[in-house]
Amino acid sequence: MQPFDSYEKFLDLQRYVSWGDDDQQRISAVRERLLARSTVIIEDFYAEIRRHPFAAKVITGGEPQVAQLKSTLRQWLRQLLTGPYDRDYLALRSRVGQKHVSIGLDQVYTSTALSRMRNGLIRLLTEDWQETPDELYLTIESLNKLLDLDQAIIEDSYQTAFITQSQNLSKENLQLRVALEREQRSTHIIGACEPMMAVYRLIERTAATDKPILIQGESGTGKELVAKALHRASRFAGKPLVVINCAALPENLLESELFGHEKGAFTGAIASKPGLFEVADGGTLFIDEIGELAGGLQAKLLRVLEDGSLRRVGSVKERRVNVRLLAATNRDLGKEIEKGRFREDLYYRINVLTILLPPLRERRGDIPQLARHFAGKGWNWESRFMQILENYSWPGNVRQLRNAIERAKVLAEENTLIAENLPPEIWRSGNEKDILTPSSEADLETVNRAHIADTFRRHSGNKARTARALGISRRTLYRLLEKHDIEEDAAQ
Ligand SMILES: Nc1ncnc2c1ncn2[C@@H]1O[C@H](COP(=O)(O)OP(=O)(O)OP(=O)(O)O)[C@@H](O)[C@H]1O
Known part of the structure; x- marks a missing residue:
């Protein structure tokens, strides 16, 4: 089997290489050595690449640094064939993997960049190669090995790193956005009175x-x-x-x-x-x-x-x-x-x-706008909630309003702010006029009606919840609503 089969683009290299019978054997031997040696080389290789952040571009693009890079690469590749192999491949691979992570993240190396680098390197090696064709063959084989290995590691580690990185980034982005929004919201003066x-x-x-x-x-x-x-x-x-x-x-x-x-x-x-x-x-x-x-x-x-x-x-x-x-x-x-x-x-x-x-009590007209601002996007409220806010006296002014809304948000079941989740003193103020303090004249019917209407309103017209709160069945509630002529609209 041709050693370059998998690299269709470099088949033309055969022009430079004369194949002997013992090629296959030599190749396997080289492969083994390569595997053991390549990690060492990869480290140097990457150290250099880091010095040339756009190495891939340099190699393919014929920039002035090409000559320097070319000789460095040649040196390394030669080392592949001659140097001792004394490192544990797997241990190194994991270390190299980590390096890739940083390279990948710093320079966003992609497989495309790598394959461009491979093409560029081989072209450059074959252009003015002065050693024997065997050496060229082995060198190129080494290079391919190196880059294959490299590609596998890069794909592994880059992908993981990329995913983690982008997750981190989007988390960070979100945090920044929230912080920015909060900052903008907190320095934004609201009020049009x-x-x-x-x-x-x-x-x-x-x-x-x-x-x-x-x-x-x-x-x-x-x-x-x-x-x-x-x-x-x-x-x-x-x-x-x-x-x-x-x-x-x-x-x-x-x-x-x-x-x-x-x-x-x-x-x-x-x-x-x-x-x-x-x-x-x-x-x-x-x-x-x-x-x-x-x-x-x-x-x-x-x-x-x-x-x-x-x-x-x-x-x-x-x-x-x-x-x-x-x-x-x-x-x-x-x-x-x-x-x-x-x-x-x-x-x-x-x-x-x-x-x-x-003071806020003298600019009640601004309350809905302030409330919307503090509630933020995605929140709704029952109309009674806003009514209470607009009628309250706000001795602690805007700060108290902001805190009241924060509280209602924390306690909200869904994205709806309800009057009951306001601080008790505010919520109670809203009920003062409806509060059940039956005067001596109030008959039981009146008290009953007020109580039902109030509970119905507090639950925003939700019949199931109102019935539960009153301790009666839903059917009984329907009957009582009808009897007392309490309309759903009244609850809104
Ligand atoms: N007009 C407004 N628009 C938006 N937010 C406001 C407004 N007024 C006050 N706030 C908010 O209310 C809170 C209290 O505001 P701030 O600290 O500026 O009040 P203060 O008058 O300096 O209070 P203190 O006298 O207690 O120091 C802050 O969270 C602020 O962002």
């Missing part, structure tokens, strides 16, 4: 100024969100936005967080640390709950605002920073000044312009 439109206009208009801005509003109205939008709209947009919440830290810690400290400034100060003013240098510092700032720190803050200078705790060295300040508070700072708790001069410094965020 007039007070929010006024907020948007102010954000736009303040884009050109570097002056401090005070954002006022109850807790959860979106002050931090507005701060992020102000930062994005400003010329500092590409720089860091550093956020600190004054209510979250005791005074001494807050001082070192804001202004930094030197090593040994206080017990536990084992190294010097820059404060957030330094971290935010060139960018924006958002001080949330500025109304909580203690007197001493107010003075220090005033100094930075006045001339951009500060001293780390435990240091005498003056440092200069250029930071745009945004501050937020849910307190009435005017009243805090009256009570002597907030410095008037600092107030005027930070309050060059105030953005006032309305």
Whole structure:
């Protein structure tokens, strides 16, 4: 049998090879040696290929590197025929397999690329071969072996690696997409009511100024969100936005967080640390709950605002920073000044312009849009769910709305948000007017009817679930619905 049978494309090599009788024997011997040796060669081969990322292209395309590659390849191929074979093929194969994985993933080697490489290599070897035809024959045989072996391994390991890789990638993609969506959703200000439109206009208009801005509003109205939008709209947009919440830290810690400290400034100060003013240098510092700032720190803050200078705790060295300040508070700072708790001069410094965020109860029209935004794609709700949201007073504002929806999502059986899965205080508020507190005048019939209608509505008009909740059969429920003239529409 012709040794090149399986490589139709290279049959013409016979031109260069004179076959002797003992060819078959020699070939088998070479095969054995090859098998033992090829893994060593493969390693070198791949090391080189890695240095020439597009080796396949180089070989077939006649690029300038061809000469160099050609001589390297020749050297290896010659080694195949002459060198000692001292490695365990299988062990190496698995190691080589791993290498292929990295090659496959880095350069997306495909079988097509390999077969192009094989064609290219053989053409190149035969073009100006100066050794005997036997040597050429053996060399080419070695090459074919090498590439066959290689192909088998590559197909194995590449496929596995590719599958794992693409699974990982799509998982990673999904995670990134979700994170991005969350990030976009979390920095997206929702609301189209007039007070929010006024907020948007102010954000736009303040884009050109570097002056401090005070954002006022109850807790959860979106002050931090507005701060992020102000930062994005400003010329500092590409720089860091550093956020600190004054209510979250005791005074001494807050001082070192804001202004930094030197090593040994206080017990536990084992190294010097820059404060957030330094971290935010060139960018924006958002001080949330500025109304909580203690007197001493107010003075220090005033100094930075006045001339951009500060001293780390435990240091005498003056440092200069250029930071745009945004501050937020849910307190009435005017009243805090009256009570002597907030410095008037600092107030005027930070309050060059105030953005006032309305509480959610004063912008109920935005509730459905906000709810849709927090629910996200693929969620529905019963109409009663939305009714309750729209009627509730929302003392915790948008944050409370977001949490309520998260809760309803977690508890939802399918992709439908139902009123019962809202936090009890919200859900109860929706039922207050229907709640069964039978007055002395209410007769049993009225109480019964209200109870049935309410249960029916809570179960979104689902008769099976309503019957189960009332502890009656479905047939009895039909009868009662008819008797009390409770319509399905009423449940929607
Ligand atoms: N208009 C809005 N559109 C979309 N999400 C909002 C809106 N307002 C607030 N949120 C969301 O509500 C949550 C609370 O918002 P944020 O932290 O900005 O409020 P805050 O006024 O700074 O609260 P606090 O005073 O308690 O720090 C965040 O998850 C935020 O994304």
